[in-house]
Amino acid sequence: MSELTFEQMLEESFKTIHTGEVIEGTIIDVKPDEAILNIGYKSDGILTRNEYTNTANVDLTTVLKTGDKLEVKVLKVNDGDGQVLLTYKRLAADRGSKRIEEAFNNKEVLTAKVTQVLDGGICAVVEEIRIFIPASLVSDSYEKDLTKYAGQEISFVISEYNPKRRRYIGDRRQLIVAQKAEMQKELLGRIKEGDIVEGTVKNVTDFGAFIDLGGADGLLHISEMSWGRVENPKKVFKVGDKVNVLIKEIADTKIALSLKFDNANPWKDAAEKYAVGNVVTGVVARMTDFGAFVELETGVDALLHVSQIAKEHIEKPSDVLKTGDEVTAKVVDFNEDDKKISLSIKALLAPDAPAEESNEDVVSVDIDAVIAEEEE
Secondary structure, three states, X not given: OOOOOHHHHHHHHOOOOOOOOEEEEEEEEEEOOEEEEEOOOOOOEEEEHHHHOOOOOOOHHHOOOOOOEEEEEEEEOOOOOOOEEEEOHHHHHHHHHHHHHHHHHHOOOEEEEEEEEEOOEEEEEEOOEEEEEEHHHOOOOOOOOOHHHOOOEEEEEEEEEEHHHOEEEEXXXXXXHHHHXXXXXXXXXXXXXXXXXXXXXXXEOOOEEEEEOOOOEEEEEHHHOOOOOOOOHHHOOOXXXXXXXXXXXXXXXXXXXXXXXXXXXXXXXXXXXXXXXXXXXXXXXXEOOOEEEEEEEOOEEEEEEHHHOOXXXXXXXXXXXXXXXXXXEEEEEEEOOOOEEEEEOHHHHOOOOOHHHHHHHHHOOOHHHHHHHHHO
């Protein structure tokens, strides 16, 4: 019987490995872009950064350390230089695929960090499985810029699982929709008409502002923004503003809001302040061909008809008045129900006249008609 040489005995002392085999190794050296493992074979195993993870630019020295045990798969027994090439991510991906399959079947909510932002969506990695979430499934509303999600941890469900095509699709949208529906249900069960609640301005349009009430949006119409006149909501509110609003009306899931609080209602004491015969002072707020509207205080306007501006005949108010002018006049008509007040400068200028004559002069102005004309 022939004796074995030292080299032959050394060769036989090492185990045999094959491509695709799963083995355990011990890390003996770590560099930023590769790790070297003792795998009990005649050659050490090489695990490159690209075969460790799908996450880009990872410094292996931050995730691995000498002495760690690591289960890997043999990618190639001899890379041409006598070294064994190993992979960790493919082994993890095999196991990860099973994990994703379970999550898909159980409709489990997964949480992972966004690793990549693409034109058509975002990507996250779960146990080395790359999950693609299309832009249409990232949120419940269209988002043009998805870069804000880079590096952010998000939750989603698996909506499509196709390992043969390596197609794993995530859906974040349905979670947001379900969460908002639950929050809306909770909010509508908690608030009622007449409540004052805090909200955040979510969007501002020409006709009003949408206020996020923490579960549902309410509409603050331009006509409800102030007891006074608001020309442009965008000059009053900006996105992100905190505002206390009154729940004016709830119709199914639609919520109408108001900033016209009763304690600030300028018409509350108007009957006394603007009784017929009182002399008042205000500022010309806007002009029409038939008269000028005078703001007596925020939310209270009065009509100064062209026929009541002066004793002499005036073609149109702008011949003698302009917006911003301060005027003093007598209240000649007060209608609290319709919130209409009529003024007359002429009543202060004209000499006292018999009651019949004075009344005839005042009632010759059809206030309802001229206001209706303006509203048209």
